[in-house]
Amino acid sequence: xxxxxxxxxxxxxxxxxxxxxxxxxxxxxxxxxxxxxxxxxxxxxxxxxxxxxxxxxxxxxxxxxxxxxxxxxxxxxxxxxxxxxxxxxxxxxxxxxxxxxxxxxxxxxxxxxxxxxxxxxxxxxxxxxxxxxxxxxxxxxxx
Numbered sequence: 001x002x003x004x005x006x007x008x009x010x011x012x013x014x015x016x017x018x019x020x021x022x023x024x025x026x027x028x029x030x031x032x033x034x035x036x037x038x039x040x041x042x043x044x045x046x047x048x049x050x051x052x053x054x055x056x057x058x059x060x061x062x063x064x065x066x067x068x069x070x071x072x073x074x075x076x077x078x079x080x081x082x083x084x085x086x087x088x089x090x091x092x093x094x095x096x097x098x099x100x101x102x103x104x105x106x107x108x109x110x111x112x113x114x115x116x117x118x119x120x121x122x123x124x125x126x127x128x129x130x131x132x133x134x135x136x137x138x139x140x141x142x143x
Contacts, residue, residue, distance in 0.1 A: 011129045018125035019118050021058060022051040026097070026117015027110050034109015041098050043109055044116040048094035051117030052086055052124050059128075085127035093120025 026047040037043040097116025101107055 014129065015122065015125040018055055018059070018128075019122045021055045022121025022124075023114050023118035025051040025054045026120070027114040029117070030108075030113015031110040034113070037109075040102075040107060040112055041095070044094040044098035044101075044112050045090070047113035048090045048097065048116045048120035051121050052090050052093075055121050056086070056124070079131070081131055082128065085131070086124055089123035089127060090120050093117070093123055 029047040029050045030043060033043055033046060037046065094116045097114075097119050098112055100119075101111045101115050104111075
């Protein structure tokens with residue numbers, strides 16, 4: 001029987017923290033810009049971009065102190081796969097957040113921002129975990 005690793009469950013904690021911070025940032029942007037931005041899809045994209053950017057910066061700072069919990073934060077350059085994954089996460093999270101908020105019947109700024117920010121950062125977190133474990137990087141031939 002294998003012994004449990006001391007890092008078991010770290011990826012789950014990372015994804016949950018990333019999604020919660022992204023949802024909070026998306027809600028903040030959606031609430032603040034809900035009346036200013038006239039087009040809801042633009043609001044969703046702004047919320048997703050700001051959520052991924054702010055959470056990515058926080059991940060970089062926290063990665064220096066907790067490298068096992070936050071995979072990106074070594075102080076080096078950000079790999080191309082992370083940039084591409086971040087862009088796709090923002091686009092897909094924003095559009096899905098916009099459509100889901102309209103589907104549920106809450107097409108208000110804070111709801112669009114909350115769902116868009118959560119989905120965008122959730123997608124980014126999963127891609128970062130896959131990249132850290134070598135399933136999405138140079139070895140896989142994906143990029």
